[in-house]
Amino acid sequence: MITIKDLHKSYKMGSNSLHVLKGINFDVAQGEMVSIMGSSGSGKSTLLNILGMLDEADEGSYHLDGKPIKKLNEKIAARYRNEFLGFIFQSFNLINYKTALDNVSMPLYYQGMKRKERTERAHHYLEKVGLADWAGHLPNEMSGGQKQRVAIARALASDPKVLLADEPTGALDTKTSYEVMELIQQINDEGKTILVVTHEDDIAHMTKRIVNLKDGIIIDDSVVTQIRATEARQRAYENV
Numbered sequence: 362m363i364t365i366k367d368l369h370k371s372y373k374m375g376s377n378s379l380h381v382l383k384g385i386n387f388d389v390a391q392g393e394m395v396s397i398m399g400s401s402g403s404g405k406s407t408l409l410n411i412l413g414m415l416d417e418a419d420e421g422s423y424h425l426d427g428k429p430i431k432k433l434n435e436k437i438a439a440r441y442r443n444e445f446l447g448f449i450f451q452s453f454n455l456i457n458y459k460t461a462l463d464n465v466s467m468p469l470y471y472q473g474m475k476r477k478e479r480t481e482r483a484h485h486y487l488e489k490v491g492l493a494d495w496a497g498h499l500p501n502e503m504s505g506g507q508k509q510r511v512a513i514a515r516a517l518a519s520d521p522k523v524l525l526a527d528e529p530t531g532a533l534d535t536k537t538s539y540e541v542m543e544l545i546q547q548i549n550d551e552g553k554t555i556l557v558v559t560h561e562d563d564i565a566h567m568t569k570r571i572v573n574l575k576d577g578i579i580i581d582d583s584v585v586t587q588i589r590a591t592e593a594r595q596r597a598y599e600n601v
């Protein structure tokens with residue numbers, strides 16, 4: 362689904378240049394759930410921005426679903442982003458004066474979908490994240506966990522091939538973080554490819570693979586042998 366080869370990225374600051382990504386190589390297969398970890402400044406957001414087509418690498422290649430992602434004009438890039446990628450952010454990025462339903466259906470409007478279908482889809486995905494009764498509520502009437510669920514419904518509504526989550530639990534308490542990650546695990550169970558940037562070890566252990574960045578290179582890339590899950594989910598894993 363994602364293939365990255367020898368990716369480099371520097372930021373220019375005046376006459377200085379900061380070499381942030383120094384040759385990143387990795388592949389993510391369809392249906393994987395991978396976390397990207399690393400200390401502050403290690404390049405996680407820079408990498409996620411490139412994967413999300415919000416920024417471009419200086420060198421190296423990036424293929425998404427077999428398509429080379431490089432120097433696309435903004436219109437094509439936007440189309441690819443809509444078609445391939447869903448985003449989840451630490452701070453939810455909801456529109457505060459729009460209801461949960463409108464927040465979820467709005468991106469579909471920009472994709473040209475008719476009102477009836479947009480509304481049906483938004484209801485479907487709100488139901489999927491456990492917020493069927495909250496469609497008419499504004500974000501400021503909701504808890505952090507509920508807001509993140511709305512954001513997840515919004516990301517899923519366009520049925521992207523890959524979900525990119527940047528510190529999705531960074532603004533949530535521990536219990537809510539685990540609940541949100543459990544929802545993300547369920548979405549992955551259904552086949553969605555998911556990348557999660559996180560600082561937190563316990564959150565990373567709720568994914569299936571951990572890629573560790575340090576100073577712009579991958580220092581470790583390992584499969585999680587014991588995925589952290591609630592007892593019920595643990596039993597389901599054991600029965601597979």
Ligand SMILES: Nc1ncnc2c1ncn2[C@@H]1O[C@H](COP(=O)(O)OP(=O)(O)OP(=O)(O)O)[C@@H](O)[C@H]1O
Binds near residue numbers: 374399401
């Ligand atoms: N637009 C930019 N211009 C200049 N320098 C930048 C820019 N974005 C990031 N940097 C620098 O690049 C380095 C890597 O930043 P990045 O945000 O990718 O790290 P990170 O691992 O995501 O950190 P954090 O966990 O703190 O978010 C940092 O030293 C940062 O200051």
